[in-house]
Amino acid sequence: xxxxxxxxxxxxxxxxxxxxxxxxxxxxxxxxxxxxxxxxxxxxxxxxxxxxxxxxxxxxxxxxxxxxxxxxxxxxxxxx
Amino acid sequence: xxxxxxxxxxxxxxxxxxxxxxxxxxxxxxxxxxxxxxxxxxxxxxxxxxxxxxxxxxxxxxxxxxxxxxxxxxxxxxxxxxxxxxxxxxxxxxxxxxxxxxxxxxxxxxxxxxxxxxxxxxxxxxxxxxxxxxxxxxxxxxxxxxxxxxxxxxxxxxxxxxxxxxxxxxxxxxxxxxxxxxxxxxxxxxxx
Amino acid sequence: xxxxxxxxxxxxxxxxxxxxxxxxxxxxxxxxxxxxxxxxxxxxxxxxxxxxxxxxxxxxxxxxxxxxxxxxxxxxxxxxxxxxxxxxxxxxxxxxxxxxxxxxxxxxxxxxxxxxxxxxxxxxxxxxxxxxxxxxxxxxxxxxxxxxxxxxxxxxxxxxxxxxxxxxxxxxxxxxxxxxxxxxxxxxxxxxxxxxxxxxxxxxxxxxxxxxxxxxxxxxxxxxxxxxxxxxxxxxxxxxxxxxxxxxxxxxxxxxxxxxxxxxxxxxxxxxxxxxxxxxxxxxxxxxxxxxxxxxxxxxxxxxxxxxxxxxxxxxxxxxxxxxxxxxxxxxxxxxxxxxxxxxxxxxxxxxxxxxxxxxxxxxxxxxxxxxxxxxxxxxxxxxxxxxxxxxxxxxxxxxxxxxxxxxxxxxxxxxxxxxxxxxxxxxxxxxxxxxxxxxxxxxxxxxxxxxxxxxxxxxxxxxxxxxxxxxxxxxxxxxxxxxxxxxxxxxxxxxxxxxxxxxxxxxxxxxxxxxxxxxxxxxxxxxxxxxxxxxxxxxxxxxxxxxxxxxxxxxxx
Amino acid sequence: xxxxxxxxxxxxxxxxxxxxxxxxxxxxxxxxxxxxxxxxxxxxxxxxxxxxxxxxxxxxxxxxxxxxxxxxxxxxxxxxxxxxxxxxxxxxxxxxxxxxxxxxxxxxxxxxxxxxxxxxxxxxxxxxxxxxxxxxxxxxxxxxxxxxxxxxxxxx
Numbered sequence: 001x002x003x004x005x006x007x008x009x010x011x012x013x014x015x016x017x018x019x020x021x022x023x024x025x026x027x028x029x030x031x032x033x034x035x036x037x038x039x040x041x042x043x044x045x046x047x048x049x050x051x052x053x054x055x056x057x058x059x060x061x062x063x064x065x066x067x068x069x070x071x072x073x074x075x076x077x078x079x080x
Numbered sequence: 081x082x083x084x085x086x087x088x089x090x091x092x093x094x095x096x097x098x099x100x101x102x103x104x105x106x107x108x109x110x111x112x113x114x115x116x117x118x119x120x121x122x123x124x125x126x127x128x129x130x131x132x133x134x135x136x137x138x139x140x141x142x143x144x145x146x147x148x149x150x151x152x153x154x155x156x157x158x159x160x161x162x163x164x165x166x167x168x169x170x171x172x173x174x175x176x177x178x179x180x181x182x183x184x185x186x187x188x189x190x191x192x193x194x195x196x197x198x199x200x201x202x203x204x205x206x207x208x209x210x211x212x213x214x215x216x217x218x219x220x221x222x223x224x225x226x227x228x229x230x231x232x233x234x235x236x237x238x239x240x241x242x243x244x245x246x247x248x249x250x251x252x253x254x255x256x257x258x259x260x261x262x263x264x265x266x267x268x269x270x271x272x
Numbered sequence: 273x274x275x276x277x278x279x280x281x282x283x284x285x286x287x288x289x290x291x292x293x294x295x296x297x298x299x300x301x302x303x304x305x306x307x308x309x310x311x312x313x314x315x316x317x318x319x320x321x322x323x324x325x326x327x328x329x330x331x332x333x334x335x336x337x338x339x340x341x342x343x344x345x346x347x348x349x350x351x352x353x354x355x356x357x358x359x360x361x362x363x364x365x366x367x368x369x370x371x372x373x374x375x376x377x378x379x380x381x382x383x384x385x386x387x388x389x390x391x392x393x394x395x396x397x398x399x400x401x402x403x404x405x406x407x408x409x410x411x412x413x414x415x416x417x418x419x420x421x422x423x424x425x426x427x428x429x430x431x432x433x434x435x436x437x438x439x440x441x442x443x444x445x446x447x448x449x450x451x452x453x454x455x456x457x458x459x460x461x462x463x464x465x466x467x468x469x470x471x472x473x474x475x476x477x478x479x480x481x482x483x484x485x486x487x488x489x490x491x492x493x494x495x496x497x498x499x500x501x502x503x504x505x506x507x508x509x510x511x512x513x514x515x516x517x518x519x520x521x522x523x524x525x526x527x528x529x530x531x532x533x534x535x536x537x538x539x540x541x542x543x544x545x546x547x548x549x550x551x552x553x554x555x556x557x558x559x560x561x562x563x564x565x566x567x568x569x570x571x572x573x574x575x576x577x578x579x580x581x582x583x584x585x586x587x588x589x590x591x592x593x594x595x596x597x598x599x600x601x602x603x604x605x606x607x608x609x610x611x612x613x614x615x616x617x618x619x620x621x622x623x624x625x626x627x628x629x630x631x632x633x634x635x636x637x638x639x640x641x642x643x644x645x646x647x648x649x650x651x652x653x654x655x656x657x658x659x660x661x662x663x664x665x666x667x668x669x670x671x672x673x674x675x676x677x678x679x680x681x682x683x684x685x686x687x688x689x690x691x692x693x694x695x696x697x698x699x700x701x702x703x704x705x706x707x708x709x710x711x712x713x714x715x716x717x718x719x720x721x722x723x724x725x726x727x728x729x730x731x732x733x734x735x736x737x738x739x740x741x742x743x744x745x746x747x748x749x750x751x752x753x754x755x756x757x758x759x760x761x762x763x764x765x766x767x768x769x770x771x772x773x774x775x776x777x778x779x780x781x782x783x784x785x786x787x788x789x790x791x792x793x794x795x796x797x798x799x800x801x802x803x804x805x806x807x808x809x810x811x812x813x814x815x816x817x818x819x820x821x822x823x824x825x826x827x828x829x830x
Numbered sequence: 831x832x833x834x835x836x837x838x839x840x841x842x843x844x845x846x847x848x849x850x851x852x853x854x855x856x857x858x859x860x861x862x863x864x865x866x867x868x869x870x871x872x873x874x875x876x877x878x879x880x881x882x883x884x885x886x887x888x889x890x891x892x893x894x895x896x897x898x899x900x901x902x903x904x905x906x907x908x909x910x911x912x913x914x915x916x917x918x919x920x921x922x923x924x925x926x927x928x929x930x931x932x933x934x935x936x937x938x939x940x941x942x943x944x945x946x947x948x949x950x951x952x953x954x955x956x957x958x959x960x961x962x963x964x965x966x967x968x969x970x971x972x973x974x975x976x977x978x979x980x981x982x983x984x985x986x
Binding site for chain 3 (some may be wrong): 831832835836838839842843848849850851852853854856857858859860891914917918919920922924926927928929930931932933934935936937938939940941951952953955956957958959960961962963964965966968969970
Binding site (some may be wrong): 167169234267268269 | 891892893898899918962963966
C-alpha cells in the first residue's frame with residue numbers, strides 16, 4: 001500500500017468521516033481539465049515509443065557522424 | 081493551470097493563449113532552428129565540401145608589436161634597446177619588469193628618458209608614478225635602466241608611452257615621445 | 273490545508289534551505305553573466321583577466337555545490353516529511369545540520385570573494401575542482417568539509433525519520449518520495465567518501481603547512497571518484513521531481529512505480545565507479561581502468577533511457593487524459609501554459625540533448641577531441657545548468673506556495689521564464705559545443721592567442737562569441753525573472769489555505785507490482801561498495817604504494 | 831545502442847589507431863634537471879631501423895618549454911613521441927584543432943606517439959587552469975616537410 005499525502009486528501013474530501021484510504025472520487029474525476037480517465041489496462045504509450053525511437057535514430061546517426069567524420073578525420077591523433 | 085478556477089472572460093483567455101503561442105514559437109522554435117542549421121552546416125561542410133580549401137582571409141596588417149631585443153627611437157642619435165620585458169608572478173604580486181639599455185656614446189651628451197604612462201590590456205591607464213625618469217649625464221651613466229611596476233593581478237601591459245629628451249642632429253635638444261605597442265610579454269612564476 | 277499548516281516545523285527548514293539556495297543562485301548567476309561577456313571579449317571592464325578565475329571559482333562553487341546542495345536538502349525535507357507524514361524527529365538536530373552547512377558555505381564563499389579584494393592574502397582561485405598543487409586558503413577546504421559533513425547529517429536525519437516510520441509500518445513499502453530521497457543519499461554517502469578523504473586527509477593538513485609536498489594525481493583521482501557521482505547527486509533530485517510531480521502536472525499519473533525504483537537502484541550501484549572517465553587524458557592511469565570506467569559509464573545510459581521512457585509515458589498519459597490523440601499530436605494537449613510544467617518539460621528536452629554530448633565525453637578516445645575544451649561546459653550547462661537548475665526553478669513555482677501558504681504572483685513572467693531559459697541556453701550551449709570542436713579551451717579568461725587562430729568547422733569565432741554572449745544575457749534575464757517572481761510571491765503573494773493543488777495521485781502501476789527486493793537498502797548499499805572497491809582499490813593502491821605524498825610537488829598559491 | 835557505442839570505441843582503438851595515453855613512469859617534479867627533461871627539445875632516435883624523434887616538453891607557469899619562446903620543430907610523416915611533464919602545477923597540452931590532447935601532471939610523464947600528416951603550423955594551448963596568467967600560455971609546433979627538416983637544432 002502506497003500512501004502519498006493521504007492526510008491531505010482525506011482532510012480535503014467532502015466526506016470528513018471517510019476513513020477509506022482511497023479518495024471517494026479519483027483525482028481525475030475532480031479535475032476539470034481532464035476529459036477522461038485512462039487506466040493502466042487501456043493505456044498504450046505509442047507516442048512515447050515513437051519519440052524514443054526517433055531520439056535513438058538521431059543519436060545513433062549523430063554518433064556515427066561525430067566518431068567517423070569529426071573525430072577520425074581530425075588527424076594527427078595519438079597512435080600509440 | 082489546475083489551481084486556476086477563475087471565471088476569466090474569453091478575452092484574457094485568448095490573450096493568454098496567444099502568449100503561449102508566441103512563447104512556444106520563440107522559445108522552442110528558434111532553438112530547433114539553430115540546431116537544425118548547425119546540423120546542416122556540419123554535414124554540408126564535412127561531407128560535401130571536402131575538397132574546398134578554405135581561403136584564409138589575409139590578416140589585417142597589424143601594428144608591429146615590440147618585444148625583447150627591439151630598439152626604440154631608432155632614428156635618433158640615442159636609440160634605446162629593450163633588454164628585458166617580463167612579468168613576474170609571485171605569491172601575492174604581479175610585477176612588470178622593463179629593462180632598457182642606451183648606447184655608450186651617451187657619455188658625451190646628456191640624455192633624459194621618461195616613462196610617461198602605460199595602458200593595460202584591461203583598458204586601465206597607469207601613470208608613471210615616482211622615479212620613472214632618468215637623467216643620464218656625463219660621467220655617472222648607468223648603462224642600463226630598470227623599472228618595475230606592480231600591476232593589478234592578471235593584467236598585462238598593452239602599450240607603453242615613453243619619451244626621450246635628447247640632442248637632435250642639428251644640435252637642438254628636443255623631446256620626442258614614442259608609443260610602444262608591446263607584443264608577447266613572457267609571464268613567469270617566480271618563487272622567492 | 274497545505275504543507276505549511278500540516279508540517280510547520282519542516283516547512284520552516286525547507287524554506288531556510290531554499291533561501292540560501294536562491295541567494296547562491298543569484299550571486300553565482302551574476303558571476304556567470306560577467307564571465308560570458310568577459311571571455312567572449314564583448315565587455316571586459318568589470319574585472320581583469322586574473323580576477324576572472326576568482327569569479328569562475330565562485331560561479332562553480334556557488335551553483336554546482338551550494339545552490340544544488342541546499343535546494344536538494346529543502347526538497348528532500350519536503351518529500352520525506354510529506355510521504356512519511358512525520359515532522360523531523362528532533363528539530364535541534366535538524367537545525368544544527370542546516371547551520372553547520374551554512375557556516376561551511378560562508379567560510380568557503382569568503383575565501384573565494386577575498387580574491388576580489390586588492391592585496392588580500394585570503395584567496396581561493398582554484399576553481400571548483402581545486403586541483404593541487406594550486407593552493408587555496410585553508411578556510412576554503414575546511415568550509416567545504418563542513419558542508420559535506422552537514423549534508424551527511426541531513427541524510428542521517430531522513431534515515432532517522434524513516435526508521436521511526438518503519439516501526440509503525442512494518443509491512444508497508446517505502447513511500448516512493450522517501451525511497452528516492454534515501455537512495456540518492458546512499459549514493460551520496462558512497463561518493464563523498466572520496467572527496468572527504470581528499471579534503472580532510474590530504475588538503476587540509478597540506479594547506480595548513482603540516483605537510484609541504486603533495487602528489488597531484490592522488491587528490492585529482494579522489495576528486496573524480498566524487499566528481500562524477502556528484503552530478504548524479506544533482507540529477508537524481510531532478511528525476512525525483514520528474515517521477516513524482518511532473519506526471520501530475522501533466523494531468524496524468526506516474527507510469528510505473530517499479531521502473532522508478534529500479535532506476536534509483538542502478539544509479540546507486542553505478543554512479544561512483546565511473547570517475548576515471550574524467551581522466552582519459554591523464555598520465556599515470558592504465559588504459560584498462562579507463563576502459564572499465566567507460567563501460568560502467570555507458571551502462572549508466574540505461575537508467576537514463578528508462579527514465580526517458582517512463583517520464584515521457586507519464587506525460588503522454590496526462591496528455592491523453594486531457595484529450596490528446598495520435599502519435600505525436602498529444603504533445604499539444606500538455607499544459608504549455610503552466611510554468612512548473614513547462615520548466616520541467618523543457619529541462620527534460622535539454623537533458624536529452626545533453627545526453628548526446630555526454631556520450632561523446634564518456635567515450636575514451638573520442639573524448640580527446642573535446643577534452644577540456646569549451647564543449648564540456650557546453651555539455652554540463654545542458655545537464656546541470658538546465659536539466660537540474662531549470663527543474664529546480666520550475667518546481668519552486670509549485671513548492672514555494674505550499675511552503676509559504678501564498679499564491680504565486682506574476683504568473684505571466686513565471687511562464688516566460690522557462691521559455692527564455694531554454695532559448696538562452698540553446699544559443700549559448702550550441703556555440704560552446706561548436707567552439708569546443710574547434711579546440712577552444714574551457715576555463716580561460718581570454719581564449720585568443722597571438723601565435724595562431726582557431727579554425728571553426730563553419731562560421732567564425734566572432735559569431736560564436738556573440739552567440740554565447742547573447743545566450744548568456746537571455747539566461748541572466750530569465751534568472752532575474754525567476755528571482756523576482758519568487759521574491760514577490762514569497763513576500764507579497766495572496767494568502768490562501770490551499771495556494772496550489774498539491775495532491776499527488778498514485779502511479780498507474782503501483783508499488784504492489786514492484787518486487788520487494790528493490791526496497792532492500794542494505795543489499796544495494798553493500799553491492800555499491802563492492803563495485804567501488806573493484807573499480808578503485810587497485811589503481812589507488814598503485815598510486816599510494818610509493819608513499820601517499822610521493823612523488824611530491826610543492827604548493828603554488830592560487 | 832550501448833553495445834554499439836562501446837564497439838565503435840573499441841574498433842577505433844584497435845583498427846584505426848585512435849589511442850589514449852596510459853600509465854608510463856613517475857618522476858620527481860622538483861628534480862627534472864638530471865632527467866632528459868633537463869635539456870628539453872627534439873631528439874633523434876632509431877627504432878627498428880627507422881629514424882624517429884622524441885620530444886621532451888616541460889609545461890610551466892606560464893609557458894611550454896620548448897614551444898612558447900621557440901616553436902617545436904618536427905618533420906612530417908615521421909613517428910614523433912612526446913614526453914611531457916610539469917615541474918609546478920597541472921597543465922594541459924592540447925594541439926589545437928587535432929586529437930592530440932593530454933594533461934601534464936607533476937610527478938607523472940605523459941607519453942604519446944603521433945605522426946603529423948602535413949607540413950603546417952599548429953598552436954599548442956594549455957587547457958587546464960594553471961594560475962592567473964593561464965590564458966596567455968600558448969606554444970607552437972612547426973611541422974616541416976621531411977626533406978627540409980634541419981637537424982642542427984636537435985638536442986642531445
